[in-house]
Amino acid sequence: MNDSRPHAHAAVLLAAGVSERLGQPKQLLRRAGETLLHRMARLAASTTPATLVIALPAHAHAMAGILRDLPGLKIVHPQPGKGMGASLQAAAASVKAFQRVLVLGCDQPALESPHLHALLDGATNSESGCAATVLSGTVGVPAVLPGSWFEELDPGSGNAGFRERLRTLPRQHLALIHAPGLALDIDTLEDLVTARSLGLIDPP
Template sequence: MTAIVILAAGSSSRLGRPKQTLEYKGQTLLQIAIKNALAVTEMVLVVLGANAEHIEPTIENLPANVLHNAHWEEGMSSSIRLAITDLEKNYPEVTSVIVMLCDQPFANAELLTQLIDKKKTTGKGIIASNYHNISGVPALFEKKYFPQLLELSGQAGAKQLLTQYPDAVAEVPFPEGETDIDTTEDYKRLNQKLL
């Protein structure tokens, strides 16, 4: 079984308000991410940290497991370690994990399915999304890479493993992967796509 971990613990400092609750097409960015994940697997973990008390009520009706990262200020690695630890402890049937962010609104169920299918057809242990010649998330990691994910520290995200194990990586094209929401300008650009 493939689990999906949605990283949503950051403080959105550059944006000035929680990006997780920004709306796009009538849903929050985090709701969109969870629904896309649930279309692919029933095992969805959401890692919250900063502003959790404002964010959690917006997703309480969705069947995702929420983890609270008390060390969110350390960076993405702390959320990844928390999620992988939880998977190993409570869900031994999980054989791989997709790590995704809450601020990539075009990381849809089709893309997530492509990551899983690519693993089946290539046999590779890591499947990354590729945009503008960059390998990144959403990315799938086979269980054998869980120990390496648990060793991540500081601001380092799962992307570090893509450069560490290049021979283990296959890629799925995701041209819209460059759209993520870090600033007010990013959010304005996203909404202009609706016009």
């Protein structure tokens, strides 16, 4: 549902991956004792979205329990194995009416809330209504997109999601927020070792 507050936004946390390459649920890795899933949900909630949708794996009841102290969440369970696009489609009905939708993942342990606020502010003032994070020279998530994009999402987008549409926008029409540290996301054991060496993930 939309919100009557001026500039109200929605947020979508993509946390439905099964972490095949990592071999363990990345959502349950911890930073300073807090799971990445809870940390990212907490950071998203700190932007005070009117709606916060979290995509979790099917039958992830324990993961949903981790979030019980964060009120007002909407949990969705996209089709297993259908990629990021399925998570975005599962969230679409809840966020499509908003002018700004903050989209983030759960595997960037260096993320802090000021970056999310900067993206939201940037999207408000950009010609496209979009803001994105610059990672290793290209644009990616976290990002802020118009809710209308969710209605227009290609069902066959798989793991691409909005990536190509975002990257084809003229850069002068985007608010671009540089955050080199966010280039480290945890997909593999090598990534996990690196994150631990930097103090971004707790030791086992």
